[in-house]
Amino acid sequence: MEPSEDELIEAIRRVLSGPGPEVIVGPGDDAAVLDAPSGQLVLTADALIEGVHFDLGFTSARDLGYKAVVVNVSDIAAMGASPRAAVVTLALSPQLEAAWVMELYGGMREAADEYALWIVGGDLTRGDLVALSVTVAGDVSPGRAVTRSGARPGDLVAVTGTLGASAGGLRVAAGGRVRTETDRALLRAHLRPAARVGEGAVLARHGATSMMDVSDGLAKDLVRLAAASGVRARLRIADVPVADGATEAEALGGGEDYELLVTLPGLPTLEAAVAELRDAYGVGLTRIGDVEAGDGVVALGDDGVERALDPTGWDHFRS
Amino acid sequence: MEPSEDELIEAIRRVLSGPGPEVIVGPGDDAAVLDAPSGQLVLTADALIEGVHFDLGFTSARDLGYKAVVVNVSDIAAMGASPRAAVVTLALSPQLEAAWVMELYGGMREAADEYALWIVGGDLTRGDLVALSVTVAGDVSPGRAVTRSGARPGDLVAVTGTLGASAGGLRVAAGGRVRTETDRALLRAHLRPAARVGEGAVLARHGATSMMDVSDGLAKDLVRLAAASGVRARLRIADVPVADGATEAEALGGGEDYELLVTLPGLPTLEAAVAELRDAYGVGLTRIGDVEAGDGVVALGDDGVERALDPTGWDHFRS
Numbered sequence: 213m214e215p216s217e218d219e220l221i222e223a224i225r226r227v228l229s230g231p232g233p234e235v236i237v238g239p240g241d242d243a244a245v246l247d248a249p250s251g252q253l254v255l256t257a258d259a260l261i262e263g264v265h266f267d268l269g270f271t272s273a274r275d276l277g278y279k280a281v282v283v284n285v286s287d288i289a290a291m292g293a294s295p296r297a298a299v300v301t302l303a304l305s306p307q308l309e310a311a312w313v314m315e316l317y318g319g320m321r322e323a324a325d326e327y328a329l330w331i332v333g334g335d336l337t338r339g340d341l342v343a344l345s346v347t348v349a350g351d352v353s354p355g356r357a358v359t360r361s362g363a364r365p366g367d368l369v370a371v372t373g374t375l376g377a378s379a380g381g382l383r384v385a386a387g388g389r390v391r392t393e394t395d396r397a398l399l400r401a402h403l404r405p406a407a408r409v410g411e412g413a414v415l416a417r418h419g420a421t422s423m424m425d426v427s428d429g430l431a432k433d434l435v436r437l438a439a440a441s442g443v444r445a446r447l448r449i450a451d452v453p454v455a456d457g458a459t460e461a462e463a464l465g466g467g468e469d470y471e472l473l474v475t476l477p478g479l480p481t482l483e484a485a486v487a488e489l490r491d492a493y494g495v496g497l498t499r500i501g502d503v504e505a506g507d508g509v510v511a512l513g514d515d516g517v518e519r520a521l522d523p524t525g526w527d528h529f530r531s
Numbered sequence: 532m533e534p535s536e537d538e539l540i541e542a543i544r545r546v547l548s549g550p551g552p553e554v555i556v557g558p559g560d561d562a563a564v565l566d567a568p569s570g571q572l573v574l575t576a577d578a579l580i581e582g583v584h585f586d587l588g589f590t591s592a593r594d595l596g597y598k599a600v601v602v603n604v605s606d607i608a609a610m611g612a613s614p615r616a617a618v619v620t621l622a623l624s625p626q627l628e629a630a631w632v633m634e635l636y637g638g639m640r641e642a643a644d645e646y647a648l649w650i651v652g653g654d655l656t657r658g659d660l661v662a663l664s665v666t667v668a669g670d671v672s673p674g675r676a677v678t679r680s681g682a683r684p685g686d687l688v689a690v691t692g693t694l695g696a697s698a699g700g701l702r703v704a705a706g707g708r709v710r711t712e713t714d715r716a717l718l719r720a721h722l723r724p725a726a727r728v729g730e731g732a733v734l735a736r737h738g739a740t741s742m743m744d745v746s747d748g749l750a751k752d753l754v755r756l757a758a759a760s761g762v763r764a765r766l767r768i769a770d771v772p773v774a775d776g777a778t779e780a781e782a783l784g785g786g787e788d789y790e791l792l793v794t795l796p797g798l799p800t801l802e803a804a805v806a807e808l809r810d811a812y813g814v815g816l817t818r819i820g821d822v823e824a825g826d827g828v829v830a831l832g833d834d835g836v837e838r839a840l841d842p843t844g845w846d847h848f849r850s
Contacts, residue, residue: 218755236571237678240759242609242743243575243669245676249567252555255651256562257666259620261658290561301578301664332574335664339580345620345654345664347576350562357564359556424561440559 215310221336223310227317228331234296235330244332246297249351256287256350262305262342270385273312275403276344277319283427284348285327286407286470290425291359292416293352294409295329300346303339320346327409356416358474363422363441367475368482369501372411372489375430376458377401379466384457394457401455405470411489415474415497418485423474429467431521434501435509437473444506447521450514453498475503534629540655542629546636547650553615554649563651565616568670575606575669581624581661589704592631594722595663596638602746603667604646605726605789609744610678611735612671613728614648619665622658639665646728675735677793682741682760686794687801688820691730691808694749695777696720698785703776713776720774724789730808734793734816737804742793748786750840753820754828756792763825766840769833772817794822 215223225239232238237245260266260280281298288295300320304313317331324331329348363369381402384395408425415423422441426433430452438445454463474497476482486497509521534542544558551557556564579585579599600617607614619639623632636650643650648667682688700721703714727744734742741760745752749771757764773782793816795801805816828840 237610237676241678241680242606243573243612245610245612245671246572246574248571248670248673252567253565253572253616253668254562255565255616255618255666255668257618257620257652257664258654259622259656259662259664261622261656261662263659264622264657287561291556291564293562293564297572297574299574299576299666301576301666303578303580303583303662333576335577337578337580338583339660339662340582341659343578343580343622343658343662343664345576345578345662347574347618347620347666349572349574349668351567352564354567357556359560361560 217336220310220313223314224317224336227314227321232330235332239333244297244299246332249296251351251353252357254288254291254293254350254352254357255347256284257345257347258283259343259345268342273315274319277316278323278404280344280346281320281323282405282407283470284346285409286425288348288350289407289409289412290423290472291352291357292412292420292423293350293357294413295327295348295350297330297332298324298346298348299332300334302334303337303343305339305341308342327407358416358420358423360422360424360437360440363437363443363475363503365443365503365505367421367477367503368479368499369445369447369475369503370482370497370499371426371430371453371471371473372408372495372497373471374453374455375426375469375471376463376466377455378405378468379462380455380458398457402468405468407470408472411493411495412472414488414492415472415485419477419481421475421477423472426469426471426473427467429465430473431464433473435521438507438509443503445501445503445509447501447509447511449511451498451500453496536655539629539632542633543636543655546633546640551649554651558652563616563618565651568615570670570672571676573607573610573612573669573671573676574666575603576664576666577602578662578664587661592634593638596635597642597723599663599665600639600642601724601726602789603665604728605744607667607669608726608728608731609742609791610671610676611731611739611742612669612676613732614646614667614669616649616651617643617665617667618651619653619663621653622656622662624658624660627661646726677735677739677742679741679743679756679759682756682762682794682822684762684822684824686740686796686822687798687818688764688766688794688822689801689816689818690745690749690772690790690792691727691814691816692790693772693774694745694788694790695782695785696774697724697787698781699774699777717776721787724787726789727791730812730814731791733807733811734791734804738796738800740794740796742791745788745790745792746786748784749792750783752792754840757826757828762822764820764822764828766820766828766830768830770817770819772815
């Protein structure tokens, strides 16, 4: 027998965070109440829609829940901030079973535990398809948030980790052939991306002038960062760190890698950040270009020719 | 020509709150940054799904946007808290025009201005139907949030305003006959409900032991409040304030009235709250029952007979 709505909500409540040291009122009331954040309040929200962001036949409920939290944590990380709490709204199509819903919240809880935040409430409703919306609240020391708009001529452009693994994982899954260790790593990068929270804080501390996470692909996101900052970015394509098993096109246009794209004011800063990220997190930080006066993004190709980067050229990698 | 996604986002950004005194980073970055709340942080979220909560043929984009914000503000009010900021995720079906989207955000902005909060960010995505999710963050003095679970035997049960207008408005609209001033008032109550923010703060200050907003109908919500508090509520049906033009059944089971259901510790407290709500807001506060030891809700009918209240009895008023 399927549980009633109130029974399902009660079951979800048990999967989510109960009252904890920071949670004064948890799930189940009109609103959640938390200890005041220690600095400024940071808020972000993302929706994942069935048929657009995921396919129920391909994505497990647990992976979907996990990723829904991580993509928001990544946005918090990209401000140099720390996640504290999440609220979730979920529209459920009638054919989904209670077990699926519990797995979904289980995946969210897994990510919440990993990134040390509390899932404190939200809303469950009917729908003709699954629509999941997650809001994460975080905090940052006053005045220390790193926006997209602070890049200045003379800054260096760098990116954490490697790019293209998520798009590669999508390709591997679409081809139905997960045979090698590399295939498995690509698929995992797509299904279980990591948010760079500690890394974002390190980069902020080292004086990052602008930062964002690479969610729509390096090409598109670098164009956005340059536009927000009112500068031109010069990108050396040969320097873009490509994930094992991924292609250069996937690294430039694939999206959903959730690495941090950052500008830093000069080489000594970059080198200090590289050393700390390597020692503390085992994560690379690669210089991929420079900031200059002007607008747009100029890409220096492997053939030595410079071209204006047209981000829509990689749009076919997006679903 | 339809605008691109980035152009649409830029247009939305202009409708929403720019940086203001409390908003350090507004819409357009990975996350928004706000001044720290003055007390504890309060979070709530609600989703409105096409075909479940609204019908595009009946609800205007502006009313939908307005209501989506108000229902969340109401949840903040029900904690005795004040709204500060909202983030919004929106999935849009392809046939909707940019003008519709701008009207939707215009309605949200209208509500945000009315309740003095900032819409600071969110996410816009494609979908096969419209799914709107709004999160509101607010604040409350430390330790002062009023939950659903604090009602104690001896408390009085009261409700603000009148009930049933929203369900009556739905009936009027479904019948297609909006002829009288009363019809118009009912319809307006359904399309443009009010959140009781100031009233919630007054009730909290007068020592409310529990509080929630009446979103799913008095019958269902009073059962929930009694269960959360571990008490029995005794409801006198003849005392329930019914909105002009609404029926008693609509008042008990209709939902979406967003009045505050509250328990107060004794008559002097109730009378003081009644006087302040009348003088400050012109809003009524009506005693409708009492709290005693036990569980469930016992309703004293107009016929003088007591019955256990079965909230599902009014479920047919829900869509």
